[in-house]
Amino acid sequence: MNWAVIMAGGSGTRFWPESRQHLPKQFLALFGKKTLLEQTFDRLRRIVPRERIIVFVACDKVTLTRKLLGLPGSQVIGEPVGRNTAPCAVWAASLVMRRDPSAILGIFPADHYIRDTKKFQSALQKAYRSAGQKGMPVTLGILPDAPHTGYGYLEIGRKAGGGLFYLKKFHEKPGHAAARRYFRSGRFLWNAGIFVWRADCLLETARTFLPDIFRGVIRIASGGMSASGVKNIFSKLKGVSIDYGLMEKIPGHILTIPVSMGWNDVGGWASLRKLLVKTHGGNVASGKTLLVESSGNFIKSDKKLIAAVGLRNHVVIETKDAILVCPMEKTEDIRKITASLKSRKLNRFL
Amino acid sequence: MNWAVIMAGGSGTRFWPESRQHLPKQFLALFGKKTLLEQTFDRLRRIVPRERIIVFVACDKVTLTRKLLGLPGSQVIGEPVGRNTAPCAVWAASLVMRRDPSAILGIFPADHYIRDTKKFQSALQKAYRSAGQKGMPVTLGILPDAPHTGYGYLEIGRKAGGGLFYLKKFHEKPGHAAARRYFRSGRFLWNAGIFVWRADCLLETARTFLPDIFRGVIRIASGGMSASGVKNIFSKLKGVSIDYGLMEKIPGHILTIPVSMGWNDVGGWASLRKLLVKTHGGNVASGKTLLVESSGNFIKSDKKLIAAVGLRNHVVIETKDAILVCPMEKTEDIRKITASLKSRKLNRFL
Numbered sequence A, B: 001m002n003w004a005v006i007m008a009g010g011s012g013t014r015f016w017p018e019s020r021q022h023l024p025k026q027f028l029a030l031f032g033k034k035t036l037l038e039q040t041f042d043r044l045r046r047i048v049p050r051e052r053i054i055v056f057v058a059c060d061k062v063t064l065t066r067k068l069l070g071l072p073g074s075q076v077i078g079e080p081v082g083r084n085t086a087p088c089a090v091w092a093a094s095l096v097m098r099r100d101p102s103a104i105l106g107i108f109p110a111d112h113y114i115r116d117t118k119k120f121q122s123a124l125q126k127a128y129r130s131a132g133q134k135g136m137p138v139t140l141g142i143l144p145d146a147p148h149t150g151y152g153y154l155e156i157g158r159k160a161g162g163g164l165f166y167l168k169k170f171h172e173k174p175g176h177a178a179a180r181r182y183f184r185s186g187r188f189l190w191n192a193g194i195f196v197w198r199a200d201c202l203l204e205t206a207r208t209f210l211p212d213i214f215r216g217v218i219r220i221a222s223g224g225m226s227a228s229g230v231k232n233i234f235s236k237l238k239g240v241s242i243d244y245g246l247m248e249k250i251p252g253h254i255l256t257i258p259v260s261m262g263w264n265d266v267g268g269w270a271s272l273r274k275l276l277v278k279t280h281g282g283n284v285a286s287g288k289t290l291l292v293e294s295s296g297n298f299i300k301s302d303k304k305l306i307a308a309v310g311l312r313n314h315v316v317i318e319t320k321d322a323i324l325v326c327p328m329e330k331t332e333d334i335r336k337i338t339a340s341l342k343s344r345k346l347n348r349f350l
Helices: A036-044 A059-069 A085-099 A117-134 A176-185 A199-209 A211-221 A227-234 A269-275 A328-343 B036-044 B059-069 B085-099 B117-134 B176-185 B199-209 B211-221 B227-234 B269-275 B328-343
Strands: A002-008 A053-058 A076-079 A104-109 A138-142 A153-161 A164-171 A188-198 A255-259 A284-286 A289-292 A298-300 A305-309 A314-318 A322-327 B002-008 B053-058 B076-079 B104-109 B138-142 B153-161 B164-171 B188-198 B255-259 B284-286 B289-292 B298-300 B305-309 B314-318 B322-327
Touching: A002 A036, A002 A085, A036 A053, A036 A059, A036 A104, A036 A117, A053 A059, A053 A085, A059 A076, A076 A085, A085 A104, A085 A188, A085 A199, A085 A211, A104 A117, A104 A199, A117 A138, A117 A188, A117 A255, A138 A153, A138 A164, A153 A255, A176 A188, A188 A199, A199 A211, A211 A227, A269 A298, A269 A314, A269 A328, A284 A289, A289 B328, A298 A305, A305 A314, A305 B328, A314 A328, A314 B322, A322 A328, A322 B314, A328 B289, A328 B305, B002 B036, B002 B085, B036 B053, B036 B059, B036 B104, B036 B117, B053 B059, B053 B085, B059 B076, B076 B085, B085 B104, B085 B188, B085 B199, B085 B211, B104 B117, B104 B199, B117 B138, B117 B188, B117 B255, B138 B153, B138 B164, B153 B255, B176 B188, B188 B199, B199 B211, B211 B227, B269 B298, B269 B314, B269 B328, B284 B289, B298 B305, B305 B314, B314 B328, B322 B328
Parallel strands: A002 A053, A002 A104, A053 A076, A138 A255, A284 A298, A289 A305, A298 A314, A305 B322, A322 B305, B002 B053, B002 B104, B053 B076, B138 B255, B284 B298, B289 B305, B298 B314
Antiparallel strands: A104 A188, A138 A188, A153 A164, A153 A188, A164 A255, A314 A322, B104 B188, B138 B188, B153 B164, B153 B188, B164 B255, B314 B322
16 A cells, blocks of 8 residues: 655754744745645645554644644654654655555655656656555656756656656765756656655665664664653664665665656745745745845845845844844855854844 | 034934934934934033024924923924925024024034044034134035945035035035046045024025025014914925025035045935954844844834844834834835825824
């Protein structure tokens, strides 16, 4: 049967000051009325029934998440610490295996944007079917529409039939020259971090290539352990991703489905701006704003009037206690602000 | 005897959102602990005793001004409407003439910055003396330290002895080329709007060249008129400045004292920034701020933390109800914001 795990344990700082330690990105309604997590959950439900969707979140977000998605405790798992995606995936696979030995497990980031839900769902259906039939992991690869340097890439090789390709190689975020080369070649897809894999195959691969993680997680998933016992084991595991910790170990045995579905990783204010409706001048403006001769900005007012004149390509975000001002091309550096807040022990702003 | 009138009726918008209709620039403590009006008043008191200083303000600022300066009602005059400087100067001259027929009247903007009070005071003393002896208006001309396009200029002619010069011509704000020419020539001084003139000569000149204003103001200054009567007369007067309405009519009969005293008209956030202490990176920052890799900014926080990264040469001002964001070189255009607020009837922000 189809199962899904949503990885919602992240604690990103790229939407500071809107995202905070107590409210990371996936719990924000950055567009629309629902949080990114709810949108991810809703998108999956056509393919995977709600009782077979498991959500991993930081321990202190379990209650919030259960309330948000209306899920029982058995479906919302608290990670005591962040350890990247592989330990979570192994944990999820062991949980579903106990209830369904033939489970096919999809793994999904909680905080991405997908414009075309229909295309996503049909690609995903195909991914579940192929993963079940072939026993190989199937990834969704996004057909790039620009030589983006902010994403990892999937290099595809020979055809595998039915619109699938064998994955040749994972590539890290490229430089500008490489990104242009990738884009021209037509053989490079964006890695959206979406994988579908038979739970038994995933576990078997983990047992072989990540034996420490496998052993630790199996102990945790077998249940009956105290929170501090879980924390004790989990925090000692190595943080490693699914692609590098598991998939790269089985080259030639991974499939990819190229798909064009208006995907965006919502990596920060600059990419969020691209997704939202612009007013005159290409500004995204919400709340009380007054923009004169200003263009290309992302302006978000909480309570106060934000007035700008002659402002070009800046992000201005007002929250209850903070105001961010930053050129659009520097939004990657917002982490320097949170790092500085941390080092000055200004924790109330984190 | 020496008398002074401080013109504090302005309602500038260039310090929006800090300056508002109910609190224009001269009532703000933009640097130091005292308002610009208080600083102007204090600067004069070495030369003119406090009981001979008259302050003109908008009618609704009379109480505030009396409290601020500790002055009796007879020394704080409410203008019912703004009519530029000439009507005020004539009004002031008629008031002081009634008490002191040999009065020498200095006329001072309320909202400028003067770094070197000693030099100001010694130039001013000389101006009062010369104005009294020669019966001609004496202006203070600021020796320029840059080819500024934002100021009017005084072109000086032949020497008049004792370090004074005859004023050849008033010039409006020049373009860049003219400003450079002015600067190189050494014969052009900034017009700081500071004039000293015998009250009787001023009135005589007004009677000749501004007869309507003269007649109207004499009626008002003779007293015993209701507020609405004053308003009725004053609002019908033409708004005209002292230099263009009076002085330009008597060419060859004006004296100028060149002076270098660290003068600045505090014309907006950009010029204010030059006057204030900069932190690392040339930022002026007050309140809770966190600036990472940012330089040349003017950041003022009211309550919230203002955090910036990679921000260059911008003004960010938070007040109780508004936030301004504007490139430093566009601060002249802040009036477009207030104009837009007005046209949208967002009066609470004006």
